[in-house]
Amino acid sequence: xxxxxxxxxxxxxxxxxxxxxxxxxxxxxxxxxxxxxxxxxxxxxxxxxxxxxxxxxxxxxxxxxxxxxxxxxxxxxxxxxxxxxxxxxxxxxxxxxxxxxxxxxxxxxxxxxxxxxxxxxxxxxxxxxxxxxxxxxxxxxxxxxxxxxxxxxxxxxxxxxxxxxxxxxxxxxxxxxxxxxxxxxxxxxxxxxxxxxxxxxxxxxxxxxxxxxxxxxxxxxxxxxxxxxxxxxxxxxxxxxxxxxxxxxxxxxxxxxxxxxxxxxxxxxxxxxxxxxxxxxxxxxxxxxxxxxxxxxxxxxxxxxxxxxxxxxxxxxxxxxxxxxxxxxxxxxxxxxxxxxxxxxxxxxxxxxxxxxxxxxxxxxxxxxxxxxxxxxxxxxxxxxxxxxxxxxxxxxxxxxxxxxxxxxxxxxxxxxxxxxxxxxxxxxxxxxxxxxxxxxxxxxxxxxxxxxxxxxxxxxxxxxxxxxxxxxxxxxxxxxxxxxxxxxxxxxxxxxxxxxxxxxxxxxxxxxxxxxxxxxxxxxxxxxxxxxxxxxxxxxxxxxxxxxxxxxxxxxxxxxxxxxxxxxxxxxxxxxxxxxxxxxxxxxxxxxxxxxxxxxxxxxxxxxxxxxxxxxxxxxxxxxxxxxxxxxxxx
Amino acid sequence: xxxxxxxxxxxxxxxxxxxxxxxxxxxxxxxxxxxxxxxxxxxxxxxxxxxxxxxxxxxxxxxxxxxxxxxxxxxxxxxxxxxxxxxxxxxxxxxxxxxxxxxxxxxxxxxxxxxxxxxxxxxxxxxxxxxxxxxxxxxxxxxxxxxxxxxxxxxxxxxxxxxxxxxxxxxxxxxxxxxxxxxxxxxxxxxxxxxxxxxxxxxxxxxxxxxxxxxxxxxxxxxxxxxxxxxxxxxxxxxxxxxxxxxxxxxxxxxxxxxxxxxxxxxxxxx
Numbered sequence: 001x002x003x004x005x006x007x008x009x010x011x012x013x014x015x016x017x018x019x020x021x022x023x024x025x026x027x028x029x030x031x032x033x034x035x036x037x038x039x040x041x042x043x044x045x046x047x048x049x050x051x052x053x054x055x056x057x058x059x060x061x062x063x064x065x066x067x068x069x070x071x072x073x074x075x076x077x078x079x080x081x082x083x084x085x086x087x088x089x090x091x092x093x094x095x096x097x098x099x100x101x102x103x104x105x106x107x108x109x110x111x112x113x114x115x116x117x118x119x120x121x122x123x124x125x126x127x128x129x130x131x132x133x134x135x136x137x138x139x140x141x142x143x144x145x146x147x148x149x150x151x152x153x154x155x156x157x158x159x160x161x162x163x164x165x166x167x168x169x170x171x172x173x174x175x176x177x178x179x180x181x182x183x184x185x186x187x188x189x190x191x192x193x194x195x196x197x198x199x200x201x202x203x204x205x206x207x208x209x210x211x212x213x214x215x216x217x218x219x220x221x222x223x224x225x226x227x228x229x230x231x232x233x234x235x236x237x238x239x240x241x242x243x244x245x246x247x248x249x250x251x252x253x254x255x256x257x258x259x260x261x262x263x264x265x266x267x268x269x270x271x272x273x274x275x276x277x278x279x280x281x282x283x284x285x286x287x288x289x290x291x292x293x294x295x296x297x298x299x300x301x302x303x304x305x306x307x308x309x310x311x312x313x314x315x316x317x318x319x320x321x322x323x324x325x326x327x328x329x330x331x332x333x334x335x336x337x338x339x340x341x342x343x344x345x346x347x348x349x350x351x352x353x354x355x356x357x358x359x360x361x362x363x364x365x366x367x368x369x370x371x372x373x374x375x376x377x378x379x380x381x382x383x384x385x386x387x388x389x390x391x392x393x394x395x396x397x398x399x400x401x402x403x404x405x406x407x408x409x410x411x412x413x414x415x416x417x418x419x420x421x422x423x424x425x426x427x428x429x430x431x432x433x434x435x436x437x438x439x440x441x442x443x444x445x446x447x448x449x450x451x452x453x454x455x456x457x458x459x460x461x462x463x464x465x466x467x468x469x470x471x472x473x474x475x476x477x478x479x480x481x482x483x484x485x486x487x488x489x490x491x492x493x494x495x496x497x498x499x500x501x502x503x504x505x506x507x508x509x510x511x512x513x514x515x516x517x518x519x520x521x522x523x524x525x526x527x528x529x530x531x532x533x534x535x536x537x538x539x540x541x542x543x544x545x546x547x548x549x550x551x552x553x554x555x556x557x558x559x560x561x562x563x564x565x566x567x568x569x570x571x572x573x574x575x576x577x578x579x580x581x582x583x584x585x586x587x588x589x590x591x592x593x594x595x596x597x598x599x600x601x602x603x604x605x606x607x608x609x610x611x612x613x614x615x616x617x618x619x620x621x622x623x624x625x626x627x628x629x630x631x632x633x634x635x636x
Numbered sequence: 637x638x639x640x641x642x643x644x645x646x647x648x649x650x651x652x653x654x655x656x657x658x659x660x661x662x663x664x665x666x667x668x669x670x671x672x673x674x675x676x677x678x679x680x681x682x683x684x685x686x687x688x689x690x691x692x693x694x695x696x697x698x699x700x701x702x703x704x705x706x707x708x709x710x711x712x713x714x715x716x717x718x719x720x721x722x723x724x725x726x727x728x729x730x731x732x733x734x735x736x737x738x739x740x741x742x743x744x745x746x747x748x749x750x751x752x753x754x755x756x757x758x759x760x761x762x763x764x765x766x767x768x769x770x771x772x773x774x775x776x777x778x779x780x781x782x783x784x785x786x787x788x789x790x791x792x793x794x795x796x797x798x799x800x801x802x803x804x805x806x807x808x809x810x811x812x813x814x815x816x817x818x819x820x821x822x823x824x825x826x827x828x829x830x831x832x833x834x835x836x837x838x839x840x841x842x843x844x845x846x847x848x849x850x851x852x853x854x855x856x857x858x859x860x861x862x863x864x865x866x867x868x869x870x871x872x873x874x875x876x877x878x879x880x881x882x883x884x885x886x887x888x889x890x891x892x893x894x895x896x897x898x899x900x901x902x903x904x905x906x907x
Binding site for chain 2 (some may be wrong): 048050051054065067068069070071072074084086124125126128131134135136138139140141142161165166168173175185187240241273276277281355380383384385386431449499500543549
């Protein structure tokens with residue numbers, strides 16, 4: 001299979017403009033004749049739904065939550081990047097492009113990233129107009145901060161709730177289209193299969209989670225904005241319901257899955273407190289601006305942190321990275337935390353945590369300044385742990401936070417199945433092997449507001465869409481497939497709960513395909529996963545029936561897909577014999593323990609094709625860097 | 637510690653529900669309330685009983701999906717906190733807790749502790765937005781917003797739409813939820829052109845949804861996990877009254893025509 005990225009050539013500054021000009025347009029009177037299905041209502045899905053509705057298309061938006069406003073984009077705290085250069089500090093579209101390509105460790109497509117940086121400025125304008133209450137200076141101008149190690153102030157924010165406010169903006173725009181009759185929302189409805197007719201995506205099979213009724217929905221194009229797959233690890237900062245089912249089932253219908261091994265770990269999360277732990281809570285990494293990370297020098301030191309004298313503390317980030325110190329990128333901070341804990345310096349009951357202390361900042365700036373900057377985060381920490389972070393250091397540990405991999409898409413955001421578009425975290429497109437802070441919100445909204453609504457018209461204008469009868473063989477086939485999976489899950493009548501399997505799979509993935517990976521570990525995981533999966537299908541216990549709200553059944557279907565996806569993640573991690581961004585192979589590191597890329601052999605996006613009953617097949621999209629030349633990242 | 641839970645079990649929207657007593661013997665004080673229910677559910681599954689259904693998603697207090705009554709208080713005893721962020725250290729060994737779903741005519745029970753809050757979406761669809769289509773926005777700094785207004789708009793915009801305000805209100809009024817959106821948009825210059833129409837349209841929709849009226853009791857403010865202030869209701873009333881007085885958008889029972897927005901009821905949602 002030839003992977004044609006359709007990325008235009010020529011000067012990078014004008015690629016998107018030229019490309020847009022060459023796209024075919026749908027006559028306004030014809031737009032209402034097209035129905036588009038959007039699955040997912042996060043930043044990408046909601047913004048796409050709203051914009052497509054405004055353009056005049058008939059849109060059907062599906063989400064598994066009880067309202068589109070609840071999608072997990074809502075939990076993003078930090079902010080959204082835009083190359084506005086409001087601070088005259090040297091920022092530009094080119095610099096945001098450059099930072100993103102470099103931050104992605106040279107594993108992304110230059111054309112896409114440049115377009116993202118260009119669009120970033122329009123996103124802010126759009127959101128302000130919608131009434132997103134971004135932070136302001138006393139003058140009334142928009143406020144910015146520097147974020148995630150960036151050397152310019154380009155991050156816009158709304159307190160610690162930027163994701164919430166951006167999502168509510170998109171959700172309100174979506175609801176406006178509901179009121180106008182352009183959009184119909186299907187809440188508590190989960191996509192369980194993709195309908196492909198004559199090689200084109202023509203609809204979905206979805207289950208109404210309240211009635212259990214499985215129904216087919218036919219359309220001219222399908223858009224997936226269903227987020228990432230971090231919940232493979234069971235414990236992650238994702239919402240409990242976040243899942244990979246939509247993209248995985250599309251993958252099984254022929255959409256290639258790119259770079260599944262690129263996962264991102266966030267360094268500042270609240271550590272696990274016990275076996276019952278159901279999820280991990282992230283605290284904005286802005287905390288590292290004023291907090292100092294340390295562990296006791298002595299292994300297994302159980303003294304309370306306040307009684308450990310200065311000389312017996314190891315501020316290991318400041319020691320190893322004198323110029324960036326506590327502000328090293330996420331992957332570097334995370335790996336170092338794991339390393340010191342593996343050596344026995346970890347703190348807390350589990351030994352899987354490091355300290356993040358604000359004592360010095362409080363002495364220097366005063367308690368009130370720290371409260372002003374981080375008050376809500378400190379409150380959240382105290383609420384969860386019962387400890388006062390003004391008095392004792394926080395305990396933090398890395399957790400899975402974001403997945404850069406996803407379904408392969410071309411420059412138009414179309415997957416390898418014609419008519420199937422993938423936007424936001426669900427695709428693989430813009431972040432390469434590592435995403436920069438405050439860039440996820442930017443990408444989700446760029447795809448949904450500005451890219452997809454333009455590119456999808458070209459497909460609709462250049463294809464003919466025959467009516468599809470509900471009795472069509474492909475529709476019936478997909479429905480039967482869904483029904484058989486549901487039946488199998490309900491009829492297993494085993495002894496173990498879905499969660500117990502999910503937890504076991506998650507632990508296996510965290511240990512062997514998590515923050516750092518080895519050839520032996522990956523082979524071990526690859527030998528264990530199939531056995532565990534078989535055991536799951538044999539021994540899982542799903543009570544209740546399929547004809548009503550059944551939360552165990554919903555979970556079971558998602559976990560079944562995680563089993564298959566986790567195998568592909570390990571296969572991809574094994575195949576990529578280099579370290580880059582979020583993918584760290586212990587065998588491939590520099591003398592001082594940094595990720596060692598192998599550009600000569602691995603400068604490509606790995607896109608995997610599904611073959612039922614056989615090993616997945618690898619297709620490569622070579623990556624060319626005409627503007628930003630690959631260098632070794634260094635934060636020393 | 638050990639807890640006794642009395643939980644509302646209701647198979648579906650049509651069948652009658654009842655309280656059922658469960659013992660949870662091994663509660664760790666660092667668990668969240670929902671993790672404690674996870675443990676109970678694992679136990680029920682092992683025994684072959686159907687687990688208790690409850691809504692939840694982000695489990696970090698922002699998605700607004702979770703929420704039920706604990707001993708008659710929406711989201712439980714801790715102020716400014718959703719149930720997912722409520723930890724067991726706030727309870728005592730041997731305590732008896734009564735868990736019930738939100739009770740309001742506009743929020744019918746779906747199963748156990750799960751209710752249908754689609755009425756909130758319809759309130760927003762009625763007018764809870766600024767009408768700006770993608771692409772038509774001026775530069776973000778073209779219209780300045782005084783910091784104080786931006787901050788107060790953010791205070792109101794923090795609403796997570798969980799429905800605790802409705803559940804706690806003796807009248808099952810949605811005024812805090814509506815007021816929060818009306819105040820958020822009404823405090824910003826971008827929200828001015830539609831300000832009065834917005835209030836009229838949302839209030840009219842609330843009547844259709846069978847939410848009750850506000851009697852200034854203040855229970856909503858007391859249980860709001862985002863601590864939205866009652867002041868937003870005053871703002872809503874002011875916008876609504878001004879709209880009626882100025883005659884720009886005279887109040888009629890058929891507000892749909894008045895606000896110029898096509899209004900659709902429940903048929904626009906669901907499978």
